[in-house]
Amino acid sequence: MKLQVAMDVLTTADALALAAKVAPHVDIIELGTPLIKAAGLSAVTAIKEAHPDKIVFADLKTMDAGELEADIAFKAGADLVTVLGVAGDSTISGAIAAGKAHGKGVVVDLIGVADKVTRAREVVALGAEFVEMHAGLDEQAEEGFTFQTLLSDGETSGVDFSVAGGVNISTIASVQSAGATVAVAGGAIYSASDPAAAAAELRAAIV
Numbered sequence: 618m619k620l621q622v623a624m625d626v627l628t629t630a631d632a633l634a635l636a637a638k639v640a641p642h643v644d645i646i647e648l649g650t651p652l653i654k655a656a657g658l659s660a661v662t663a664i665k666e667a668h669p670d671k672i673v674f675a676d677l678k679t680m681d682a683g684e685l686e687a688d689i690a691f692k693a694g695a696d697l698v699t700v701l702g703v704a705g706d707s708t709i710s711g712a713i714a715a716g717k718a719h720g721k722g723v724v725v726d727l728i729g730v731a732d733k734v735t736r737a738r739e740v741v742a743l744g745a746e747f748v749e750m751h752a753g754l755d756e757q758a759e760e761g762f763t764f765q766t767l768l769s770d771g772e773t774s775g776v777d778f779s780v781a782g783g784v785n786i787s788t789i790a791s792v793q794s795a796g797a798t799v800a801v802a803g804g805a806i807y808s809a810s811d812p813a814a815a816a817a818e819l820r821a822a823i824v
């Protein structure tokens with residue numbers, strides 16, 4: 618299982634500083650949606666230039682204009698981009714077409730999708746690299762939220778999936794046991810007093 622850091626910081630300088638600390642311990646470096654909105658796609662270019670050996674993940678959360686948005690992010694240096702699973706098939710297919718043109722991949726983020734199992738199978742059939750079983754920051758704060766549902770949906774789907782939203786040192790073993798190909802950790806790394814140590818600890822927990 619690969620480890621992905623989600624950098625939910627707001628400036629390119631903060632992202633570069635965080636990536637420099639954690640890169641030795643992660644496989645995928647994600648620029649979070651707020652970072653891309655605040656700093657623009659130049660942040661993607663800066664991270665790719667600083668870490669050409671890492672998979673750079675632009676969490677665009679595209680909802681429309683799939684081919685155009687994916688194309689500009691791939692041109693900026695992204696290796697993977699996200700499109701929302703709640704978007705229409707034409708949006709997802711457009712992003713996948715851009716991915717094919719650049720030799721890069723599209724991850725479909727299932728945040729907000731009621732039936733994640735069915736949608737996961739549909740978007741992988743369209744050509745998505747993998748799906749993200751994702752509970753967003755707001756959903757995690759809702760009463761009754763259970764992380765376990767993400768894992769069981771991933772297992773049931775039978776497709777390649779990542780898990781995002783609440784991955785930490787207490788939950789990462791269960792993410793791996795569920796068969797995820799990628800564990801995404803945001804706050805567990807960037808909010809730690811020592812992000813490098815936190816990332817190393819998560820990495821060590823992957824067997």
Ligand SMILES: O=C(CO)[C@H](O)[C@H](O)COP(=O)(O)O
Pocket residue numbers: 623624625649650676751752753754781782783784801802803804805
């Ligand atoms: O994409 C996101 C929010 O939409 C977050 O980056 C992702 O959910 C990581 O969450 P956490 O901080 O709980 O690990």
